[in-house]
Amino acid sequence: MRAEPAPAWPFARELRAPLPESTDVLIIGGGLAGTALAYYLARAGVECVLVERAELNREASGTNAGSFHFQIALHQLTALETGNVRERLQTEVRLHAEAAEVWKTLERELAGSLEIHITGGLMVAETPDEFRLLHEKRELEEEAGLETHVLEGEELRAFAPYLADDLLGATWCPDEGHANPMLAAPLFAARAAEAGAELRTHAEVTRVEVDPDGGARRFAVTTAAVRVHAHRVVNATGAWANEVCGLVGLRLPIRAEGLHLNVTEPRERVLEPMVQHIGRRLTLKQATNGTFIIGGGWPANPEPAPARFSTTWESTAGNVAVAVRVLPLLADVKIVRTWSGVMAFTADLAPLVGESARLPGFHTLIATTGFTLSPLLAQLLAEELATGRGTIPPQYSIDRDPAGQPTTT
Amino acid sequence: MTDATYDLLIVGGGPAGLAAAAEAVSAGLAVCLVDERPTFGGQIFKQPGPGFRVTDPAAVGREYVRGRELIDAAERAGALLLPRTSALAIRGTTVVLVEDGANARTVEARQVLIAPGAHDRPVVFPGWTLPGVLTAGGAQTLVKTQRVLPGERIVFAGSGPLALAFPAQLRGYGANVELVLEAGPAPGVRDVLRLLAAARGNTSLLRDAVGYRARLLRDRVPLRYRRIVVRAEGEGRVEEVVHASVDTAWRPIPGTEERVAADTLCVGYGFFPSVELLRLAGCDFVYDEDLGGPVVVRDEWLRTTVPNVSAAGDGTGVAGSYVAIDEGRLAALGAALDLEALTADAAVARAAPLRRRLARKEAFRRALRRMYAVGPGIYELATPETVVCRCEEITAGTLDAASEGTDDVNVVKSLTRAGMGLCQGRNCQRQIAATLALRHGGSLGSLPVATARPPVRPVPIGAVADASLEDGGFFTVES
Numbered sequence: 001m002r003a004e005p006a007p008a009w010p011f012a013r014e015l016r017a018p019l020p021e022s023t024d025v026l027i028i029g030g031g032l033a034g035t036a037l038a039y040y041l042a043r044a045g046v047e048c049v050l051v052e053r054a055e056l057n058r059e060a061s062g063t064n065a066g067s068f069h070f071q072i073a074l075h076q077l078t079a080l081e082t083g084n085v086r087e088r089l090q091t092e093v094r095l096h097a098e099a100a101e102v103w104k105t106l107e108r109e110l111a112g113s114l115e116i117h118i119t120g121g122l123m124v125a126e127t128p129d130e131f132r133l134l135h136e137k138r139e140l141e142e143e144a145g146l147e148t149h150v151l152e153g154e155e156l157r158a159f160a161p162y163l164a165d166d167l168l169g170a171t172w173c174p175d176e177g178h179a180n181p182m183l184a185a186p187l188f189a190a191r192a193a194e195a196g197a198e199l200r201t202h203a204e205v206t207r208v209e210v211d212p213d214g215g216a217r218r219f220a221v222t223t224a225a226v227r228v229h230a231h232r233v234v235n236a237t238g239a240w241a242n243e244v245c246g247l248v249g250l251r252l253p254i255r256a257e258g259l260h261l262n263v264t265e266p267r268e269r270v271l272e273p274m275v276q277h278i279g280r281r282l283t284l285k286q287a288t289n290g291t292f293i294i295g296g297g298w299p300a301n302p303e304p305a306p307a308r309f310s311t312t313w314e315s316t317a318g319n320v321a322v323a324v325r326v327l328p329l330l331a332d333v334k335i336v337r338t339w340s341g342v343m344a345f346t347a348d349l350a351p352l353v354g355e356s357a358r359l360p361g362f363h364t365l366i367a368t369t370g371f372t373l374s375p376l377l378a379q380l381l382a383e384e385l386a387t388g389r390g391t392i393p394p395q396y397s398i399d400r401d402p403a404g405q406p407t408t409t
Numbered sequence: 410m411t412d413a414t415y416d417l418l419i420v421g422g423g424p425a426g427l428a429a430a431a432e433a434v435s436a437g438l439a440v441c442l443v444d445e446r447p448t449f450g451g452q453i454f455k456q457p458g459p460g461f462r463v464t465d466p467a468a469v470g471r472e473y474v475r476g477r478e479l480i481d482a483a484e485r486a487g488a489l490l491l492p493r494t495s496a497l498a499i500r501g502t503t504v505v506l507v508e509d510g511a512n513a514r515t516v517e518a519r520q521v522l523i524a525p526g527a528h529d530r531p532v533v534f535p536g537w538t539l540p541g542v543l544t545a546g547g548a549q550t551l552v553k554t555q556r557v558l559p560g561e562r563i564v565f566a567g568s569g570p571l572a573l574a575f576p577a578q579l580r581g582y583g584a585n586v587e588l589v590l591e592a593g594p595a596p597g598v599r600d601v602l603r604l605l606a607a608a609r610g611n612t613s614l615l616r617d618a619v620g621y622r623a624r625l626l627r628d629r630v631p632l633r634y635r636r637i638v639v640r641a642e643g644e645g646r647v648e649e650v651v652h653a654s655v656d657t658a659w660r661p662i663p664g665t666e667e668r669v670a671a672d673t674l675c676v677g678y679g680f681f682p683s684v685e686l687l688r689l690a691g692c693d694f695v696y697d698e699d700l701g702g703p704v705v706v707r708d709e710w711l712r713t714t715v716p717n718v719s720a721a722g723d724g725t726g727v728a729g730s731y732v733a734i735d736e737g738r739l740a741a742l743g744a745a746l747d748l749e750a751l752t753a754d755a756a757v758a759r760a761a762p763l764r765r766r767l768a769r770k771e772a773f774r775r776a777l778r779r780m781y782a783v784g785p786g787i788y789e790l791a792t793p794e795t796v797v798c799r800c801e802e803i804t805a806g807t808l809d810a811a812s813e814g815t816d817d818v819n820v821v822k823s824l825t826r827a828g829m830g831l832c833q834g835r836n837c838q839r840q841i842a843a844t845l846a847l848r849h850g851g852s853l854g855s856l857p858v859a860t861a862r863p864p865v866r867p868v869p870i871g872a873v874a875d876a877s878l879e880d881g882g883f884f885t886v887e888s
Contacts, residue, residue, distance in 0.1 A: 264870065336830070337833065
């Protein structure tokens with residue numbers, strides 16, 4: 001029998017305790033972004049309370065595929081043609097490189113297993129056009145400081161003999177890998193609670209009142225029928241951010257989409273790196289327990305209330321077709337489950353992080369490539385909240401217009 | 410992509426599905442019936458596996474004969490019967506089917522009847538994962554399809570009608586049954602009177618029960634009431650079964666433990682309806698622990714709350730083969746009525762005798778239920794070291810720690826991986842829900858269940874991959 005981690009969540013006993021009357025920072029949303037922010041704030045000595053309307057880690061943070069996406073992705077590349085985005089892409093790649101550093105040390109930092117495997121990542125190309133794009137991408141990444149290599153022919157087959165042998169090439173990024181999304185936010189939450197943050201579940205925010213002259217009691221947030229006064233508020237509710245923003249008259253350029261994921265039965269370990277496709281929707285990896293996790297952004301169906309996404313057969317059959325095209329040994333591996341995660345999409349696919357100039361004290365923390373970037377962005381926002389100085393890229397401004405351009409340019 | 414269209418697609422080739430197929434064809438419908446097994450008949454009428462040829466049907470048993478008759482009737486009627494074919498997904502009346510070894514295909518039907526049957530209620534106790542411990546259904550499959558006895562010294566622990574029927578059947582095959590443990594009480598005078606009062610029109614059921622009891626008495630198989638298995642012990646496989654007396658809630662009474670040597674422990678504490686496809690279809694459910702848990706909501710023609718989808722048999726609440734057959738016929742008539750293959754008058758007339766029989770069986774079943782209600786003690790046998798989710802090897806202690814701050818089975822699943830394995834949660838989910846209910850004071854029926862997702866059965870990727878499908882394309886950047 002394999003050794004089994006016994007998760008002990010002593011903080012869980014406090015999750016339904018009464019809420020404090022006031023706090024410095026009130027974080028709304030108990031996903032990876034919110035729990036990571038609570039951790040970094042508490043560790044910096046900033047008083048904070050996190051409220052979650054249902055259970056921790058139940059939405060995008062706990063239901064994504066757990067991949068670290070550092071290479072420039074297909075959707076970002078197609079935008080290359082449309083205009084002046086080269087610089088922005090480079091900023092993003094630089095951020096990805098920083099995020100890679102955060103993940104490398106996170107298990108030590110949080111003193112617990114997140115099943116992090118820095119396995120490297122391959123992005124494969126099937127067609128000559130895709131192969132050309134691999135080279136363009138590698139140049140951009142090199143300029144921004146992210147290490148990638150283009151592999152082709154015998155070199156690729158020797159490096160990754162499990163891949164279909166007619167693929168034209170792949171970029172290799174040694175920093176990529178994956179973690180277990182079901183562990184990350186809970187561990188952040190546990191360590192945040194140990195460091196003094198207060199976390200509460202089943203506390204839905206129903207009202208936010210603003211008193212511009214209120215100082216440390218600037219915001220009065222009604223949650224679970226209790227009013228909590230806060231100096232500052234952080235909206236970390238991901239795809240549902242506009243529900244909270246609506247309470248203070250703000251609107252973000254954001255929408256929710258359901259993404260489809262598949263998991264197989266466990267098999268002997270054959271696939272070390274994470275695998276993506278530069279031209280088709282695919283992420284593929286073999287998790288610690290031997291199962292293959294297949295995703296990449298196939299759609300799930302929005303259902304009427306309660307807001308959920310159901311998985312469709314079309315996405316199942318289409319997604320695994322790309323997977324087995326790239327990794328032929330999957331053909332006789334059984335698919336066991338599908339599930340859906342929700343993703344916050346912004347019009348320009350860039351995060352929304354920082355304070356609103358329209359409503360001082362009101363912040364958002366929404367990373368659109370959420371799993372990869374949330375710990376880093378939480379660190380950056382915590383630094384800004386703790387010291388008043390920050391290094392958050394200006395194009396992530398939450399006041400930028402819905403077309404996606406920063407309002408300052 | 411749609412490969413075929415049927416008036417009525419029936420999923421499940423047990424008593425309900427087979428009876429429905431014959432009835433629906435006779436009402437003029439084009440019918441396709443699929444079953445994941447290589448032979449039809451379902452669990453109760455399971456036929457000998459491929460390669461067996463039956464020369465003396467009577468010697469094989471009455472259940473074989475009853476099943477054979479239903480299969481022959483469906484075949485003679487002209488229904489298309491597809492064995493080794495599973496339903497993987499359903500949306501509306503579009504169903505994804507896969508035949509073993511072939512590629513998945515999508516079929517359209519004007520009506521779908523889901524008759525999935527039931528599976529054994531898994532009971533978690535220390536030692537339940539030892540080799541030699543098996544469910545009654547598993548043992549039945551060995552005997553019926555392969556003519557193999559599960560062991561040489563068999564202890565049966567269970568409750569309900571099966572606790573009589575199954576050991577008696579095993580005896581009939583020549584098995585050495587050491588001991589039968591029935592969790593419920595010995596039938597009292599009032600129970601017998603109640604059964605007799607309900608017995609009008611159910612003589613076959615009563616006759617079966619009396620026959621089973623007589624068999625055990627004749628063969629001197631000890632049958633002990635109000636006792637359950639509390640653990641199985643052994644090095645590498647079961648060698649001893651520990652059992653104890655229980656109170657009315659099925660909680661073991663201290664000081665009543667006894668041991669019996671055995672190489673096989675068959676566990677049969679009733680059944681759970683196999684509701685996966687019904688849940689995926691989006692049907693509404695109510696909860697009834699005595700019927701096996703979630704029970705799909707149906708109207709007088711056995712239509713579910715999803716348009717053009719009906720349900721029949723043990724998958725809608727465990728009630729046995731006689732009820733299943735009549736329900737199958739009734740659902741077929743309902744489908745024919747909705748497709749205007751039958752007039753309302755004709756459908757009502759043909760349904761009348763079925764409804765009369767079903768009403769009588771309902772009274773009988775209620776009387777049985779009173780005797781065989783499952784006690785909550787059945788969910789409390791695990792110790793912290795006991796593996797609850799056997800696919801992912803998650804112990805009761807781990808689950809207990811994970812349920813500290815939540816009563817949501819989805820959260821516990823996410824924290825521990827329990828229920829994420831190859832059995833898709835069929836074995837452990839109810840135990841986890843019960844753990845949560847006991848801890849947080851909820852009732853089993855009040856807890857949220859894990860979300861239903863396709864595929865309903867694990868299936869090789871090569872069989873489902875469809876390269877012609879395009880992705881949704883919502884990653885585009887707006888400019």
